[in-house]
Amino acid sequence: MSGAEATGRREQEAEAVGEETVQIRLGEQSYAVCKRKLVEQSDYFRALYRSGMREAAPGRAEQQLCGGLSARGLELVLDFISTARLARLEQEQEREREREGEGGGGGEPGPVLQELVEAACYLQVTPLLRLLRSQVRLGNCLQLHGLAQLYGLQDLQEACLDFMAAHYHPVLRQARQMLPPALRQQLAQRRMRGAATLVAVGNLAGRPSQEEAPGSMLRYDEVAQRWLPLANNLPPDLVNVRGYGAATLDNYLFIVGGYRVTSQDISAAHCYNPCLNEWSQRASMNQKRSNFKLLAVNGKLYAVGGQSLSNVECYNPEYDWWNFVASMPNPLAEFSACECKGKIYIIGGYTSRDRNMNILQYCPISDSWTNFELCEVHVRKQQMLSVEETIYLVGGCIHELGPNQKSSQSEDMLTVQSYNIATREWLCLKENTSKSGLNLTCTLHNDGIYIMSRDITFSTSLEHRVFLKYNIFTDSWESLRRFPAFGQNMLICSMYLPSVIDV
Numbered sequence: 001m002s003g004a005e006a007t008g009r010r011e012q013e014a015e016a017v018g019e020e021t022v023q024i025r026l027g028e029q030s031y032a033v034c035k036r037k038l039v040e041q042s043d044y045f046r047a048l049y050r051s052g053m054r055e056a057a058p059g060r061a062e063q064q065l066c067g068g069l070s071a072r073g074l075e076l077v078l079d080f081i082s083t084a085r086l087a088r089l090e091q092e093q094e095r096e097r098e099r100e101g102e103g104g105g106g107g108e109p110g111p112v113l114q115e116l117v118e119a120a121c122y123l124q125v126t127p128l129l130r131l132l133r134s135q136v137r138l139g140n141c142l143q144l145h146g147l148a149q150l151y152g153l154q155d156l157q158e159a160c161l162d163f164m165a166a167h168y169h170p171v172l173r174q175a176r177q178m179l180p181p182a183l184r185q186q187l188a189q190r191r192m193r194g195a196a197t198l199v200a201v202g203n204l205a206g207r208p209s210q211e212e213a214p215g216s217m218l219r220y221d222e223v224a225q226r227w228l229p230l231a232n233n234l235p236p237d238l239v240n241v242r243g244y245g246a247a248t249l250d251n252y253l254f255i256v257g258g259y260r261v262t263s264q265d266i267s268a269a270h271c272y273n274p275c276l277n278e279w280s281q282r283a284s285m286n287q288k289r290s291n292f293k294l295l296a297v298n299g300k301l302y303a304v305g306g307q308s309l310s311n312v313e314c315y316n317p318e319y320d321w322w323n324f325v326a327s328m329p330n331p332l333a334e335f336s337a338c339e340c341k342g343k344i345y346i347i348g349g350y351t352s353r354d355r356n357m358n359i360l361q362y363c364p365i366s367d368s369w370t371n372f373e374l375c376e377v378h379v380r381k382q383q384m385l386s387v388e389e390t391i392y393l394v395g396g397c398i399h400e401l402g403p404n405q406k407s408s409q410s411e412d413m414l415t416v417q418s419y420n421i422a423t424r425e426w427l428c429l430k431e432n433t434s435k436s437g438l439n440l441t442c443t444l445h446n447d448g449i450y451i452m453s454r455d456i457t458f459s460t461s462l463e464h465r466v467f468l469k470y471n472i473f474t475d476s477w478e479s480l481r482r483f484p485a486f487g488q489n490m491l492i493c494s495m496y497l498p499s500v501i502d503v
């Protein structure tokens with residue numbers, strides 16, 4: 001609808017109900033608007049008509065505007081004043097997208113939003129500015145944020161920040177190099193504003209005493225000391241997938257690769273976003289792989305090795321693609337890996353011929369692997385985590401103990417060791433002799449390492465999951481409540497959950 005058509009429609013509507021109309025003039029163009037609606041919606045006109053100024057005298061049916069407003073911006077604002085809707089804005093944005101498509105543009109938003117916000121701020125149309133908070137989309141969030149900053153619209157700025165933080169990775173892909181580093185850091189931090197919460201994921205089955213299955217995603221309420229269901233489940237494609245890699249990046253949980261018992265290895269990648277409580281599919285790896293390590297390093301993911309594989313892939317969320325980087329010196333099986341101080345460390349496992357006694361280090365900056373140090377101890381199937389310069393190795397099996405360590409350890413015992421990459425010192429920390437060190441999952445959370453292991457009741461030979469905490473500051477164990485479900489392919493991680501889904 002053209003400006004003249006809109007003006008005619010507004011005049012007809014006002015005349016039909018006996019309303020007084022005002023001609024709003026901008027340059028050579030004139031727009032008819034219902035005076036009552038002007039006063040209701042615009043603080044500018046409300047103040048003008050209540051001021052007693054000559055320009056607002058009774059009977060004066062024309063108002064001249066200046067201030068460098070665009071005709072289109074004014075038309076959009078006046079249309080909102082008449083209809084209390086932004087339908088015309090959507091039409092103009094669709095026209096802009098079509099023109100960009102025809103011209104092969106880069107997809108950047110056009111000037112229509114800027115013209116609208118400029119006019120709405122000039123005329124102080126507060127209801128329109130308030131409504132814009134619900135109009136934030138992936139295609140306009142960055143532009144609206146800039147306009148909110150320019151015009152001092154704090155509520156709109158907060159709405160844009162919340163939206164961009166909740167959709168952080170899609171925003172990175174949309175904005176690419178246009179996202180200022182300071183804003184990027186602000187959004188990453190805003191994703192962590194919720195409560196740090198333990199989340200368990202897996203193919204869960206309820207205990208015989210339970211009326212219904214607990215679902216495939218649970219969260220831990222530390223106050224009540226109990227596991228509660230999250231209002232979401234694993235995507236069907238992830239059910240019964242084993243040997244996958246899992247990592248958290250920017251408060252997203254990635255589950256990648258793995259295998260199904262009835263089929264080959266897979267390369268698919270899925271991502272859980274707790275800010276939206278939803279799963280989405282990401283770009284698949286180039287290489288199908290299982291029993292590998294997925295690690296988050298410096299804002300990217302690294303898929304390291306796998307069954308009979310030495311190659312390594314890097315995932316960049318800014319482009320949603322994987323590319324190969326330097327391969328490990330040899331394929332490894334049953335190895336352990338973690339990120340520490342911006343580099344990847346691999347310990348233990350087996351080569352095709354022998355035990356791996358080297359600590360391998362990968363530097364993403366130089367894209368190279370080096371032999372960091374030779375181990376006196378051979379480990380396998382352990383979980384690795386790091387805090388500052390210290391790597392913690394949890395569970396697994398230990399062979400060929402060094403002279404300064406105990407030699408009576410059982411292979412299937414829950415132990416924690418630490419290795420400092422600066423001093424290169426090993427420490428054997430307090431054992432938990434009653435629990436199994438195999439087939440466990442663990443994560444760093446607050447002041448400790450939270451571990452979900454398995455235990456067997458000897459009188460009944462029944463296996464169940466146990467939930468433990470190792471405090472890294474006091475070198476002590478705490479046994480938490482038993483996990484309320486049986487499960488396979490279990491994963492435990494720490495994520496920031498917003499309060500909206502934390503119930």
